[in-house]
Amino acid sequence: MPCRHHTEYTRNTVTDIMEKLLLVEDEALLVDRLKTNLSQAGYIVDAALDGEEGAYLLAEYDYDLIILDLGLPKKSGLAILETLRDAHNPTPVLILTARNTWQERVEGLKKGADDYLGKPFHFEELLARIEVLLKRPAQTLDDKLMVNGFELDLNRRELKTEHGTFALTKTEFALLKTFFNQPYRVFSKDQLMQRLGDHNHERESNVIEVYIRKLRQYLGKEAIETLRGQGYRFVGQGDAT
Numbered sequence: 001m002p003c004r005h006h007t008e009y010t011r012n013t014v015t016d017i018m019e020k021l022l023l024v025e026d027e028a029l030l031v032d033r034l035k036t037n038l039s040q041a042g043y044i045v046d047a048a049l050d051g052e053e054g055a056y057l058l059a060e061y062d063y064d065l066i067i068l069d070l071g072l073p074k075k076s077g078l079a080i081l082e083t084l085r086d087a088h089n090p091t092p093v094l095i096l097t098a099r100n101t102w103q104e105r106v107e108g109l110k111k112g113a114d115d116y117l118g119k120p121f122h123f124e125e126l127l128a129r130i131e132v133l134l135k136r137p138a139q140t141l142d143d144k145l146m147v148n149g150f151e152l153d154l155n156r157r158e159l160k161t162e163h164g165t166f167a168l169t170k171t172e173f174a175l176l177k178t179f180f181n182q183p184y185r186v187f188s189k190d191q192l193m194q195r196l197g198d199h200n201h202e203r204e205s206n207v208i209e210v211y212i213r214k215l216r217q218y219l220g221k222e223a224i225e226t227l228r229g230q231g232y233r234f235v236g237q238g239d240a241t
Helices: 028-040 051-060 077-086 102-110 123-135 170-181 189-196 207-219
Strands: 020-024 044-048 065-068 093-097 115-118 144-147 150-153 158-161 164-167 224-227 231-234
Touching: 020 028, 020 051, 028 044, 028 123, 044 051, 051 077, 065 077, 065 123, 077 093, 077 102, 093 123, 115 123, 144 170, 150 170, 158 207, 170 189, 170 207, 170 231, 189 207, 189 231, 207 224
Parallel strands: 020 044, 020 065, 065 093, 093 115
Antiparallel strands: 144 150, 150 158, 158 164, 224 231
């Protein structure tokens, strides 16, 4: 399925990690307005106009928060939410819908939603709820990601290997979480730069190389492969040095 609404926004320092949101909503005018307002508020925003596209984006990309309508064409918001939680994906979900009865609130929360906002709404309230969810201490279904013997603690922002435990910087953690969420996937340099929110560095900048080199010190030289002309892939093998 083509990714028509996957977009990229950047922030101006490599140490300021931008939160990336997915908006799944079938009202096109509302989507355009929210994408503009949320982007101006400093977020990266992807959008899907139906449930199938939303499910596709969730399978392909890593998000910090999901804004999810319930009454979607092709696949319901509740079905997306149920699939997400069945896969032990702990990403915060804010339900945004005109279905505002208490029964539907309860059903959404039972399926694993973190918050609920009925339409119509004020953007300032939506923004405040997003900020609260993103600042909330990690409430994950599984607060650790484990790949090939490596353990990433999502609460403590630490990497555990057979050689010890390493406290990670925000940038190291963002990159490593990206790799752990989709091991063996090839990420281009541009995709990784997007996750760092950096637009002041030119394409030939060695910022990514610097952080990859640092992660290899923790993981081992062979844990992250360099594929010439393509990018980087985490395979989780090799002895740390």
